[in-house]
Amino acid sequence: MEKTPQPANMSRTPLDWGLFGLVTIMWAGAYALTRVAVDKGDPSAGLPVIYVLSGRLTIGAIALLGMMLAMGQRLPSFKNRKAWLFICLMGCVGSVAPFYLITTAQQTVNSSLAALYTSAAPIFIALGANLFFADERLTKWSGLGITLGFAGVVVLFGPGAISGEGSGALIAQILLLVATLFYSISTLLARAAPSVEPIAFAAGFVSVGAIISWPLALMVEPEGLAIGTKHWAAVIALGLGPTAFAQALYMIIIQRSGATFLSLTGYTIPIASAIIGWFAFRETQSWNAVLAFVMILGGVWLARSPAKR
Secondary structure, three states: OOOOOOOOOOOOOHHHHHHHHHHHHHHHHHHHHHHHHHOOOOOOEOOOHHHHHHHHHHHHHHHHHHHHHHOOOOOOOOOOHHHHHHHHHHHHHHHHHHHHHHHHHOOOOOHHHHHHHHHHHHHHHHHHHHHHOOOOOOOHHHHHHHHHHHHHHHHHHHHHHHOOOOHHHHHHHHHHHHHHHHHHHHHHHHHHOOOOOHHHHHHHHHHHHHHHHHHHHHOOOOOOOEOOHHHHHHHHHHHHHHHHHHHHHHHHHHHHHOHHHHOOHHHHHHHHHHHHHHHHHOOOOOHHHHHHHHHHHHHHHHHOOOOOO
């Protein structure tokens, strides 16, 4: 994926903030759409998890491939084994695995709680970057930030989950935490990937994810489930919005304003998801979820370099 320089003192235009707000809403809305697709709380209705996964990836791949061709970009040659290795890894680690885990978890947990876990991704990324990149070694402040962030994750699980009450919710939250870890690994992979045109890179790994999901979808028979138009509409919206168009906006923002500016979505997505969750489903968060969010964001702030803080 193309590495673009990150200007140190770039002023943000209204268009930059508009694109930023749009991608935030799309990514935050993914959790609400997933809740609709699986019909959270009703085991007799909604689409099977693998149908949601395969549907959004297939629709997203078609849309991204269309954008790629329209922009005159091309997938790398199959002779470029290194590029395709990273594309395949991103398809598994950055698409199939986290999407499957989050969709499974959202059969039992609220969309706004699921989104809160994304705020922990920078903590995992900082730890991974320390292990694999020589220019991002931990300092005492980043070490303290990572510790505070992990403490926030423990608080996010809540007293009930830690004490063993509500095993279903505990398992779901573990799945969300693992999904966040996969997202973090995919970010590190994207940084280490060879140079590939950005939309082509996204189209490649989303297409790989879609192909992986097809045989899994064929193995599932949704017998006895009440599946309606709203469930399929949510999958279509997931494929076009968070999976395809948000990825294109992601690349545009990176090119216009840099990765540091885009990383602010780690703060805004959980908040936007909480607002959407309240208006759409009257979801509310417990005291420990709010405290955990503050602790995780505090840890993220400490883990950043002094210049970025």
